[in-house]
Amino acid sequence: MDFNFTKKQHLLKQTIDEFCEKEIVPYADDIDHEQIFPEKQIKLLSKMGIMGMSIPKEYGGAELDNVSQTIIMEAVSKACASTSVTMGAHTSLTCFPLVAYGTKDQKQRFLPKLASGEYLGAFALTEPNAGSDASNVETTAVKDGDEYIINGSKIFITNGGKADLINIVATTDKSKKHHGISIFTVETKKAKGFEIGKKEDKLGLRGSNTNEIIFKDMRLPKENLVGGIEGMGFKIAMGVFDSGRIGIGVQGVGIAQAAFDKALQYVNEREQFGRKLAKFQAMQFYLADMATRIEAARLLCYKAAFIKDQKKKYAQVAAMAKLYGSEVAMYCSRLSLQIHGGYGFIKDYPLERFYRDAKITEIYEGTSEIMKLVIAANLLGKGF
Amino acid sequence: MKIVVCMKQVPDTNEIKIDQKTGTLQREGVPSIMNPEDKHALLAALNIKDAEVIALSMGPPQAEMILREALAYGANKAILLCDFAFAGSDTAATSYTLSKAIEKINPDLIVCGRQAIDGDTAQVGPQIAELLNLPQATYVQKIIKLDNEKVEIQKETEIGYDIMELNLPALITCTNDISEIDYPSLQGISKAFEENIETWKATDLKADKERLGLNGSPTWVNKSFTPTHQRQGNILKGNVKELAKQLAKEFIRKEIVKE
Numbered sequence: 001m002d003f004n005f006t007k008k009q010h011l012l013k014q015t016i017d018e019f020c021e022k023e024i025v026p027y028a029d030d031i032d033h034e035q036i037f038p039e040k041q042i043k044l045l046s047k048m049g050i051m052g053m054s055i056p057k058e059y060g061g062a063e064l065d066n067v068s069q070t071i072i073m074e075a076v077s078k079a080c081a082s083t084s085v086t087m088g089a090h091t092s093l094t095c096f097p098l099v100a101y102g103t104k105d106q107k108q109r110f111l112p113k114l115a116s117g118e119y120l121g122a123f124a125l126t127e128p129n130a131g132s133d134a135s136n137v138e139t140t141a142v143k144d145g146d147e148y149i150i151n152g153s154k155i156f157i158t159n160g161g162k163a164d165l166i167n168i169v170a171t172t173d174k175s176k177k178h179h180g181i182s183i184f185t186v187e188t189k190k191a192k193g194f195e196i197g198k199k200e201d202k203l204g205l206r207g208s209n210t211n212e213i214i215f216k217d218m219r220l221p222k223e224n225l226v227g228g229i230e231g232m233g234f235k236i237a238m239g240v241f242d243s244g245r246i247g248i249g250v251q252g253v254g255i256a257q258a259a260f261d262k263a264l265q266y267v268n269e270r271e272q273f274g275r276k277l278a279k280f281q282a283m284q285f286y287l288a289d290m291a292t293r294i295e296a297a298r299l300l301c302y303k304a305a306f307i308k309d310q311k312k313k314y315a316q317v318a319a320m321a322k323l324y325g326s327e328v329a330m331y332c333s334r335l336s337l338q339i340h341g342g343y344g345f346i347k348d349y350p351l352e353r354f355y356r357d358a359k360i361t362e363i364y365e366g367t368s369e370i371m372k373l374v375i376a377a378n379l380l381g382k383g384f
Numbered sequence: 385m386k387i388v389v390c391m392k393q394v395p396d397t398n399e400i401k402i403d404q405k406t407g408t409l410q411r412e413g414v415p416s417i418m419n420p421e422d423k424h425a426l427l428a429a430l431n432i433k434d435a436e437v438i439a440l441s442m443g444p445p446q447a448e449m450i451l452r453e454a455l456a457y458g459a460n461k462a463i464l465l466c467d468f469a470f471a472g473s474d475t476a477a478t479s480y481t482l483s484k485a486i487e488k489i490n491p492d493l494i495v496c497g498r499q500a501i502d503g504d505t506a507q508v509g510p511q512i513a514e515l516l517n518l519p520q521a522t523y524v525q526k527i528i529k530l531d532n533e534k535v536e537i538q539k540e541t542e543i544g545y546d547i548m549e550l551n552l553p554a555l556i557t558c559t560n561d562i563s564e565i566d567y568p569s570l571q572g573i574s575k576a577f578e579e580n581i582e583t584w585k586a587t588d589l590k591a592d593k594e595r596l597g598l599n600g601s602p603t604w605v606n607k608s609f610t611p612t613h614q615r616q617g618n619i620l621k622g623n624v625k626e627l628a629k630q631l632a633k634e635f636i637r638k639e640i641v642k643e
């Protein structure tokens with residue numbers, strides 16, 4: 001048992017913390033309030049090699065272990081959740097399936113561009129009638145010679161309106177239900193029939209891009225079928241989510257920590273009834289509850305990452321990390337706002353931003369209810 | 385062109401608390417970082433084309449971390465001066481030890497931070513230059529020109545800046561202005577842990593033992609405390625003429641104006 005980071009992880013954490021403090025935090029309020037897509041921050045992250053952190057060295061990536069990736073996700077989320085979701089949709093949802101399941105040709109064609117940040121990525125599964133029920137995808141892919149013809153649309157896609165490359169989930173054989181699902185890589189600037197639809201106006205993550213995308217007789221070379229075999233899509237998507245959930249869990253931890261840090265500072269500044277808020281036991285209990293939950297959620301996330309690095313089964317712990325990390329984000333952003341009183345409700349302070357940003361962590365990449373289904377299925381066994 | 389950058393590992397004073405009772409720093413749990421001006425010194429050195437940049441630090445084994453960081457930024461080599469014989473060094477012993485290592489490396493230019501954020505003396509750079517008989521410039525904001533013979537720099541003064549030219553080899557101490565902040569890449573961080581850090585001991589330095597560590601340190605710290613100074617308001621009384629007179633006197637006393 002060893003809870004220490006390696007020296008390398010330690011230097012990485014120090015570097016990314018300093019970077020976030022100087023290059024992201026000062027812009028986070030504007031990114032949210034003005035709905036500014038965090039392009040500048042993503043450029044800087046690319047320059048440091050972070051957009052390629054999940055990609056093997058031979059394809060120009062940094063090939064970081066999962067614990068290190070989790071360190072980065074936590075730090076960026078603490079600074080600005082809009083930036084971290086933009087990053088995560090790329091490094092986790094987009095790069096991971098190509099790294100884990102892509103053919104050699106696909107890796108060679110796409111990974112170097114994703115690693116350098118030349119390409120921004122997205123992953124598109126959700127449709128109007130396929131949310132939690134991912135197997136109900138209605139977008140179709142029909143083989144036509146050396147090509148596939150894709151028709152359908154996707155909603156709520158992170159980076160959907162900005163991405164250069166999108167991994168889309170479509171059905172190649174509707175009768176086979178989830179066994180008929182496949183994933184295709186779309187280079188958006190090259191694909192005819194690819195259209196950008198409605199950009200969503202959201203409660204939180206307001207700097208990030210959440211977009212509808214539409215495929216009208218969109219033709220893709222058959223070499224863009226991820227993994228090269230039809231019907232692998234559902235398995236790949238589930239793998240993507242198992243892994244991505246560590247990221248969302250720790251996104252919650254990052255938001256919670258940001259909220260907590262503000263609370264700790266505020267109780268030592270604000271005075272009422274002639275004393276600092278820190279002197280009121282009710283406030284102290286809030287701090288203690290927040291700190292304890294953050295620590296517990298963080299340990300779950302890092303444990304999941306650690307197990308994944310050990311190449312052991314991690315889906316169960318990852319689901320727990322996501323479920324609990326998002327709950328802790330909600331809990332801490334609410335209590336920290338409460339500690340700030342009326343000031344917490346005002347946009348001059350970041351508390352209301354944390355509060356709004358926290359909510360989505362309970363929804364995307366599998367809702368809390370779906371997390372509980374996953375955890376329970378693991379406990380009870382498949383046949384239940 | 386061979387450049388040595390001297391760097392010190394310091395506690396992050398932004399996060400440090402002083403024990404009000406004992407006046408000592410509470411170092412426990414405080415992260416250790418590369419002294420900020422030394423980071424700027426390093427980045428300035430790395431900006432120089434085709435220079436071989438050597439990071440040099442004296443400190444305990446943990447000081448390895450700032451040298452790894454230097455390698456992550458792109459330093460070509462890192463040397464740690466680490467030996468029980470160096471323990472307890474004051475600025476004189478620190479400077480002497482560093483100067484012995486620098487003698488061995490034989491660089492064209494030595495760049496130090498102006499001041500360490502913990503010790504705060506700003507003595508080490510100038511003392512090294514004196515010990516090595518080198519020309520020096522302190523408070524350097526900018527390296528204007530550098531060739532094989534000389535370096536032209538701009539240094540900060542109370543009223544503006546001076547431009548100076550120094551024959552090489554020379555030593556400069558710099559402020560944060562000398563370079564823009566930057567961050568190591570993930571690739572750099574990986575590389576930093578694949579490379580070797582050389583550790584030099586007292587015996588590697590051909591140093592006079594009497595001038596090392598506690599033996600070589602004439603300074604003794606008796607007590608450290610945070611001086612408190614209280615500001616007090618003073619309400620002057622009288623008619624306007626008297627008030628003006630009193631006020632003028634006060635200005636003169638405080639040397640705000642001359643008589």
Ligand SMILES: Cc1cc2nc3c(=O)[nH]c(=O)nc-3n(C[C@H](O)[C@H](O)[C@H](O)COP(=O)(O)OP(=O)(O)OC[C@H]3O[C@@H](n4cnc5c(N)ncnc54)[C@H](O)[C@@H]3O)c2cc1C
Pocket residue numbers: 089123124125126130131132133155156157158159202205210360363364365366367368369370373
């Ligand atoms: C900001 C944002 C970014 C997003 N980014 C992406 C993206 O990049 N790519 C992508 O593909 N999608 C993305 N999504 C979509 C997101 O993953 C889905 O919204 C999410 O999976 C939930 O699906 P749904 O909205 O259809 O809700 P529904 O599935 O309709 O769920 C509604 C409610 O029913 C509950 N429920 C559903 N099924 C069950 C069940 N079996 N048992 C118990 N309760 C159940 C749910 O928990 C929820 O409370 C994003 C969404 C948002 C808001």
Ligand SMILES: Cc1cc2nc3c(=O)[nH]c(=O)nc-3n(C[C@H](O)[C@H](O)[C@H](O)COP(=O)(O)OP(=O)(O)OC[C@H]3O[C@@H](n4cnc5c(N)ncnc54)[C@H](O)[C@@H]3O)c2cc1C
Pocket residue numbers: 389390391392393419421422440441442443471472473474475476478479482495496497498499500501502503504505506507508509601603604605
């Ligand atoms: C009065 C006094 C007594 C002290 N007594 C002791 C003692 O008994 N025991 C003890 O352990 N310490 C002691 N110290 C601390 C120690 O001597 C100093 O921290 C050290 O000599 C460096 O001085 P400084 O921190 O003031 O650095 P500065 O002179 O402010 O540093 C300027 C620059 O010199 C370079 N530099 C400084 N130190 C190093 C280094 N170690 N390696 C590489 N480059 C460096 C850096 O480029 C730095 O930016 C004492 C300090 C003082 C002021």
